[in-house]
Amino acid sequence: MKNLFFYLTLVIISACSGSSTQEVIDTDLAFSELSASQGMNHAFLTYAHDSAVMLRKNHEPILGSRAMHELFNAPDSSFTLTWKPSYATIAQSGELAYTYGIYTLTAGQDTSFGTYVTIWKKTAQGWRWVLDSGNAGLGIKNQ
Numbered sequence: 001m002k003n004l005f006f007y008l009t010l011v012i013i014s015a016c017s018g019s020s021t022q023e024v025i026d027t028d029l030a031f032s033e034l035s036a037s038q039g040m041n042h043a044f045l046t047y048a049h050d051s052a053v054m055l056r057k058n059h060e061p062i063l064g065s066r067a068m069h070e071l072f073n074a075p076d077s078s079f080t081l082t083w084k085p086s087y088a089t090i091a092q093s094g095e096l097a098y099t100y101g102i103y104t105l106t107a108g109q110d111t112s113f114g115t116y117v118t119i120w121k122k123t124a125q126g127w128r129w130v131l132d133s134g135n136a137g138l139g140i141k142n143q
Contacts, residue, residue: 021090028101057136096130102114103134
């Protein structure tokens with residue numbers, strides 16, 4: 001009986017822990033779908049946390065909401081950026097998570113691929129990215 005009580009307690013605690021890994025994956029996929037349908041700028045601003053940080057090659061860290069609005073103010077209709085998470089995990093506390101995977105950047109007839117990592121924070125509005133970084137270099141495919 002003690003064992004049954006112990007296992008039931010574990011199941012209840014696990015069920016109440018909040019977010020699942022699938023929820024973070026689904027958020028990352030929705031983020032990518034928004035980028036494909038409404039543009040990268042709109043997607044990044046929609047899913048950004050107020051304290052978001054972006055790391056880019058040969059650039060100081062881009063910090064906070066104001067900097068994000070300045071960064072994502074340029075036109076983005078000449079290319080499409082999408083991605084697919086390969087892995088996701090959530091901290092035991094349930095408030096932080098990360099995903100990483102492969103991104104696809106299509107501009108005209110050229111398609112290039114790279115890797116990315118996104119750190120997520122759970123908010124009242126759902127998961128919001130707090131740190132994002134990508135690395136080019138998986139190759140270019142001419143169509």
